[in-house]
Amino acid sequence: MIYEKPAVKSFVFLFTVLVLSCVPDLPKDNLKARKNPDGLKIKLTNGNWFNGENFTKRDVWVDEGLLSFSPISKPMDTVLDLTGKYIIPPFAEAHNHNLESAYKLQDRIDSYLNNGIFYVKLLSSIKKRIDPLMHHYNKPLGLDVSLAHAPLTANGGHPIALRKRYLHYGYFKGLFNTIGDIESHGFFIINNCEDLDNQWERILSFGPDFIKIMLLYSEEYEMRKNDTTYFGHKGLNPTVVPEIVKRAHQSGLRVSAHVETTHDFHVAVKAGVDEIAHLPEIDNGKPIAEEHAILAKEKDVVVTTTVSLVTKKKEKPEYGELVENIRSNLILLKKKGVKLAIGSDMYNDNSLGEFQLLHNLNVFTNLELLKMWTENSAMTIFPNRKIGFLREGYEASFLVLNKNPLKDISDITETIEMRVKQGALLK
Known part of the structure; x- marks a missing residue:
């Protein structure tokens, strides 16, 4: 067994705290998503997805009510072309x-x-x-x-x-x-x-x-x-x-x-x-x-x-x-x-x-x-x-807007064209 002097232990602890304090906030690893086995399997193309700072154009897949930013091999129930619209949580x-x-x-x-x-x-x-x-x-x-x-x-x-x-x-x-x-x-x-x-x-x-x-x-x-x-x-x-x-x-x-x-x-x-x-x-x-x-x-x-x-x-x-x-x-x-x-x-x-x-x-x-x-x-x-958030493995709950809210957010709820909750399309 290796014995560490108290001073060494204190230094190691302090160093660890200082290092961790410099690490940016990351998603908690104990978070859980609520799956929806009855949700649609959807491929969403040509959408601008909010990443926390701005919008990125990408294709996204939904399966069992969860988001995937990598292609899913299963047959899709539907493919939706979002035609450049904006997707937010x-x-x-x-x-x-x-x-x-x-x-x-x-x-x-x-x-x-x-x-x-x-x-x-x-x-x-x-x-x-x-x-x-x-x-x-x-x-x-x-x-x-x-x-x-x-x-x-x-x-x-x-x-x-x-x-x-x-x-x-x-x-x-x-x-x-x-x-x-x-x-x-x-x-x-x-x-x-x-x-x-x-x-x-x-x-x-x-x-x-x-x-x-x-x-x-x-x-x-x-x-x-x-x-x-x-x-x-x-x-x-x-x-x-x-x-x-x-x-x-x-x-x-x-x-x-x-x-x-x-x-x-x-x-x-x-x-x-x-x-x-x-x-x-x-x-x-x-x-x-x-x-x-x-x-x-x-x-x-x-x-x-x-x-x-x-x-x-x-x-x-x-x-x-x-x-x-x-x-x-x-x-x-x-x-x-x-x-x-x-x-x-x-x-x-x-x-x-x-x-x-x-x-x-x-x-x-x-x-x-x-x-x-x-x-x-x-x-x-x-x-x-x-x-x-719109992240890998997160619940597929989001809003599709016809206008970029970062440019004009004043009437944001009036720009909603589609509501999806856990992979289910809301009327």
């Missing part, structure tokens, strides 16, 4: 809640698919309510959804007031009779680490795809926690958040944090969450600290935009200032290299409206917007799947 909605109810559900699904949005992240949902609808989702001809189910909050925290109001409206008829019945289905109350110990197995029993936590005005946690006037306008004890993140990661689950303030943003990033579900201070107009943006980049935290929420204050005199604050925060996050995903959190809309508002802010180039809406958004919804 599908779009995604990184924050919404509007697929849990049967009300106008098909209209919502059609709106997503018609606009080329194939992947949706539901940041909270009631399992008993959405289970009967799951046959619509996660199949080649349907939307793919990722679910958090019940978010973690504290006594009187968000979304308890919201659940109580919907109970009063009769939205949960046949499911729950009291707000107490909704607990653990619509929210988990975690006031301390003891609650977390007692509730963790119950949390996991619902089978969430990720964990959603609620941070609201955490800088005022002590002042708000026992004050009923803040019912629905408070969240977790910030000191509990690192332990939640630790538990979730040990269970193989990512953590998404609802934030209201820049202090919440810092608490979440410092604790090691994987995703910030909202741009902070949309309602209050305060800047993100530069050092906190740098920390988010260092920890590879994804920030979901949700800037559409500001439009709810369009008639307010402070609207212009709020928009300018959003713009400056986006500029800071972009400058520091923080990964941004496009999500709206607009119940009666989807990420198309969010994209349009982001485009109008003139913060991002066409290339940046395209990558945010395709690559970044898909990766934060399904981080373990081969989607969001």
Whole structure:
């Protein structure tokens, strides 16, 4: 056995870290693609395929719902001449809640698919309510959804007031009779680490795809926690958040944090969450600290935009200032290299409206917007799947456009001529 002195081991370790830090980002080797044995065998010719930076003209094959950039020896079902059109990955909605109810559900699904949005992240949902609808989702001809189910909050925290109001409206008829019945289905109350110990197995029993936590005005946690006037306008004890993140990661689950303030943003990033579900201070107009943006980049935290929420204050005199604050925060996050995903959190809309508002802010180039809406958004919804890119062995899900979006992206959804999901052509 060869013995290495501690100093030698330390040097080797440091050298390895330095070398690895210089290696460019590569696709994760643990990613998996969802095959579709019923998908068509297609040869696509004369298409301009997006490679992450620009478009390359090439022939591509599809078999069992997967992409191949090398010829497939099997007989093809069809050959499609794309006549120089532009092929990009599908779009995604990184924050919404509007697929849990049967009300106008098909209209919502059609709106997503018609606009080329194939992947949706539901940041909270009631399992008993959405289970009967799951046959619509996660199949080649349907939307793919990722679910958090019940978010973690504290006594009187968000979304308890919201659940109580919907109970009063009769939205949960046949499911729950009291707000107490909704607990653990619509929210988990975690006031301390003891609650977390007692509730963790119950949390996991619902089978969430990720964990959603609620941070609201955490800088005022002590002042708000026992004050009923803040019912629905408070969240977790910030000191509990690192332990939640630790538990979730040990269970193989990512953590998404609802934030209201820049202090919440810092608490979440410092604790090691994987995703910030909202741009902070949309309602209050305060800047993100530069050092906190740098920390988010260092920890590879994804920030979901949700800037559409500001439009709810369009008639307010402070609207212009709020928009300018959003713009400056986006500029800071972009400058520091923080990964941004496009999500709206607009119940009666989807990420198309969010994209349009982001485009109008003139913060991002066409290339940046395209990558945010395709690559970044898909990766934060399904981080373990081969989607969001047009690469060998990735799922054959893509959009065919009649115009180059890098030159003009303003009306991108209106330029869609074909939608393919896992090798199946969508109507």
